[in-house]
Amino acid sequence: MFAIIGFAVVISSVIGGYMAQGGHLNVLWQPFEILIIIGAAVGATLIGNPKQVTIGIAKNLGLVVKGSRFSKNSYLELLAMLYAIFKLAKTKGDLALESHVEKPEESTLFTKFPTFSHDHHLLLYLCDYLRLLTLGTNNAHELETIIDQEIEAHHNELHAISGAVTNMADAMPALGIVAAVLGVIHTMGSITEPPEVLGHLIGGALVGTFMGVLLSYGFIAPIGRSLELTFNAETQYLQCIKAGLLAHMQGYAPQVSIEFARKILTSNVRPTFQEVEQFLQSAPTE
DSSP: OHHHHHHHHHHHHHHHHHHHTTOOHHHHOOHHHHHHHHHHHHHHHHHHSOHHHHHHHHHHTTHHHHOOSOOHHHHHHHHHHHHHHHHHHHHHOGGGGHHHHHSGGGOTTGGGSHHHHTOHHHHHHHHHHHHHHHTTOOOHHHHHHHHHHHHHHHHHHHHHHHHHHHHHHHHHHHHHHHHHHHHHHHHHTTTTSOHHHHHHHHHHHHHHHHHHHHIIIIIIHHHHHHHHHHHHHHHHHHHHHHHHHHHHHTTOOHHHHHHHHHHTSOTTTOOOHHHHHHHHHHSOOO
C-alpha cells in the first residue's frame, strides 16, 4: 500500500511541478526514448545475471506492493508452534518428532499452524533440523554453524535478486544519456528545419536524460531497496527459528527457548512477553 502511495507521490510531484511551470505533457511523451532506456536496461540485466536471478526478479516484483508477509501475528504463531514442538520433545523425547518431520504435510502438529505449514520452504527448513535432532544430533555449536551457512546461502540467493534490480537502477541514468545522444543525432538530421521544430526535437532528446534519472532514482532504485528489506525480513524469520532450536538443544525449558527466539526480533514485529503468554493459552498443542 505504501509503495503505491510512494509511486503516486513521485509521479504527481514531478508531473505537477512541471505543469505548474507551464510545461507541456506532450513533450514528455517520447515512447521511443523510453523503449531505448527500459529495453537496454532489461537486456543488460539479462546479460549480467543467471537465469534464476532474472526469473526471481519477475516472481518477486509483487512483494514491492505486498511487503513482507512476516507480521507480529506470524511470529506469534511461530513461537506457539515452536513451544508445542519443544514441549513434545521435552516430555516424550526428540524421537517423538519423527512422525511429524517425515510427513509434515500430514502432521497433526504442523497443520494446527496453517500460516507456517502452508509455506513449503519454511516447513522443510524446520523439519530438516528437527530430523537431525531425531537422529541424535546434540552439539548445538556444530548445528549453529550449519544453520548459519544455510541462512547465508539463502540470504545471498535472495539478495542477488535485489542487487540485480539496484544495478539496473544504477545503469539507467547512463542509458538515459544514450537515448538523449541518439535524439540529438536525429535532431542534427533536421538542422535546416525552423526553430520551433528544432526546439521540439531538442526538447524530446533531453527527455531521455530526464527519463533515465527519474526511472532510476524515482522507481527502480526504491524497488530494489524494497525487495532487499523484504528479503531481510525472511532472513530474520529463519534466524528466529534458529535461536529457538539452539536454546532447546542446550536444554532450556520450552518457554525459555521461545523467549530466546522472541528476543532477536526487531521491534516492529516482536510481540511482548505478555502477548506471547496470552497467545499460548489459546494456541493449539500436540
